[in-house]
Amino acid sequence: MTLYDLVAPGTAGCAEPRYRIADIRAADPLGADAVLAALPAMNRDADVPALTVALRALVPDLDRVAGWSVVEALAAMRDIGMLLGSLKRHGTEPVAAVPDVLPVLEALARRTDMVPRDTVHHYTTWNPLGRRQRMYTGEQIEAHLQEAVRMVFPCLVAALDTCGELARLEPYDPGFAVALDRTAQHVQTMVDSIDFTVAHVPPAFFARTLRPYFEEIDVDGRDYLGPAAAQVPLWLIDLTLWQSDRSTPEYDDFLTETARYSLPPWRAFHAAHRAGTSAVGKLSAALSWETVHRMPPRLTASAVSLARVLRVLKTFRARHMGIARKAYSDDLRLYDEGSGGAPLALLRAVLDLTRDNETLVRRATQRPRTGAA
Ligand code: HEM
Numbered sequence: 001m002t003l004y005d006l007v008a009p010g011t012a013g014c015a016e017p018r019y020r021i022a023d024i025r026a027a028d029p030l031g032a033d034a035v036l037a038a039l040p041a042m043n044r045d046a047d048v049p050a051l052t053v054a055l056r057a058l059v060p061d062l063d064r065v066a067g068w069s070v071v072e073a074l075a076a077m078r079d080i081g082m083l084l085g086s087l088k089r090h091g092t093e094p095v096a097a098v099p100d101v102l103p104v105l106e107a108l109a110r111r112t113d114m115v116p117r118d119t120v121h122h123y124t125t126w127n128p129l130g131r132r133q134r135m136y137t138g139e140q141i142e143a144h145l146q147e148a149v150r151m152v153f154p155c156l157v158a159a160l161d162t163c164g165e166l167a168r169l170e171p172y173d174p175g176f177a178v179a180l181d182r183t184a185q186h187v188q189t190m191v192d193s194i195d196f197t198v199a200h201v202p203p204a205f206f207a208r209t210l211r212p213y214f215e216e217i218d219v220d221g222r223d224y225l226g227p228a229a230a231q232v233p234l235w236l237i238d239l240t241l242w243q244s245d246r247s248t249p250e251y252d253d254f255l256t257e258t259a260r261y262s263l264p265p266w267r268a269f270h271a272a273h274r275a276g277t278s279a280v281g282k283l284s285a286a287l288s289w290e291t292v293h294r295m296p297p298r299l300t301a302s303a304v305s306l307a308r309v310l311r312v313l314k315t316f317r318a319r320h321m322g323i324a325r326k327a328y329s330d331d332l333r334l335y336d337e338g339s340g341g342a343p344l345a346l347l348r349a350v351l352d353l354t355r356d357n358e359t360l361v362r363r364a365t366q367r368p369r370t371g372a373a
Pocket of ligand 1: 231
């Protein structure tokens, strides 16, 4: 049983192969363990010829790819991905250097229904732990960043359920506040994750050493981003809480782009809910009906729970902004944009949107109440 099974009811023995974390981590369909153990040394020496030979040696026949399960295909993409990011870090476009990898990336993308490149899932959740852990640098700080991201996935899987439930409810339903309270517990892990990152990942190490491995690569004329933490689908939660009807074109565009790097069931969630009415939207509509400016207790309970979860999101974003600002400061940064393809201005805008929604809902909790439920 994986951690996902523990936190996401119904995923135990689940047919969704992407949740079979232990199996994906254990899989080594390319026999890449030895070469990837040597990757940090090749990167330290900026040994592009050795990296090119290693990638070429890993590229499988298409017949083999066709015979793989989704679990094996995900593990193969994970391992090829480590070499793609490494070559790009040293200034070489990997697909141009090893053209035979292109049809393999395309076949793996079709087989797994994901982008033709490794993503944050490959680099963190699907990455084995311990001796077989895939890293660009082999440094403990890199392992800490991987851990910071890995720890949030089970909670986001669980939040998918609670947010799906929320989307079916109205603020007058008692279940509305319950779904929000559960969601708040899940989102708290994002705060824990960023606190862990602040404690263990110095901004200078991220900016100068790790960030270059997450650069985009060219796959058949189209750029694909590296395994960025921004691909962590916090937007799954935003979407049903406030984003679907209270966003900006910039954040919408970022989400549409980011969702491409996500898992198929999560992309389906995005498609199903992007045009829906958010929890804040529903609460605002309900409030406008309460013309006497007095709130029924059930509506107040919903508003209190909604304000609480938005506060947790705001706390994550404010602390995250702090470390991002340092890592992308004038003295440290090597790039103007984050590895997820957006500038700091986007983070600022999303923090402001989260804060505005929290303020709006918090004010509603301060209205006088009626006696009736
Ligand atoms: C040194 C550590 C980190 C830095 C410097 C950093 C920086 C950034 C930057 C610049 C962005 C803007 C979009 C882009 O990437 O292009 C971003 C977005 C994002 N990052 Fe990070 N990040 C760090 C760690 C993390 C961690 C550990 C998590 C969570 C597990 C995380 C989650 C996110 C999310 C969810 C977004 C999308 C915007 C949002 O929802 O507010 N980041 N990050």
